[in-house]
Amino acid sequence: MWGILIAVVSGALMSIQGVFNTAVTKQTSLWVSTGWVQFSALLVCIGAWVFTGRERIGELASVNPKYLLLGGVIGAFITVTVIQSMSALGPARSAMLIVVAQLAVAYIIELLGLFGVEKGAFEWRKVLGMAVAIVGIVIFKWE
Numbered sequence: 001m002w003g004i005l006i007a008v009v010s011g012a013l014m015s016i017q018g019v020f021n022t023a024v025t026k027q028t029s030l031w032v033s034t035g036w037v038q039f040s041a042l043l044v045c046i047g048a049w050v051f052t053g054r055e056r057i058g059e060l061a062s063v064n065p066k067y068l069l070l071g072g073v074i075g076a077f078i079t080v081t082v083i084q085s086m087s088a089l090g091p092a093r094s095a096m097l098i099v100v101a102q103l104a105v106a107y108i109i110e111l112l113g114l115f116g117v118e119k120g121a122f123e124w125r126k127v128l129g130m131a132v133a134i135v136g137i138v139i140f141k142w143e
Helices: 002-027 029-050 057-062 065-088 091-112 124-141
Strands: none
Touching: 002 029, 002 065, 002 091, 029 065, 065 091, 091 124
């Protein structure tokens, strides 16, 4: 149950953040807004690190494979693409497409066992679930 609650909070925060970031971008620029998001996130992480345990930062050097350290770079592009999609499509349509894309890519990662994830079996019901989600987007977008 805890995992479900955290996932719901995460989704809500992502939608709110996307709206905020899009508004900041309209008043500044795409990269200024994105830079602010990443910088303010760094400050929060440093503060949390100071108050919660101060694990050794040097442990990052032992992370393998090294491509796993690209999460922050990917995060910057996530911020940029969320801002652009919300600006072009609006929050609801953008969020629906983002969620379906997340689901599809996550399933492919699981099926192929990419990035060290345990390989999963193909299941038609999961493909059907994604198809239903896509139909939902079409119905939601229908004017």
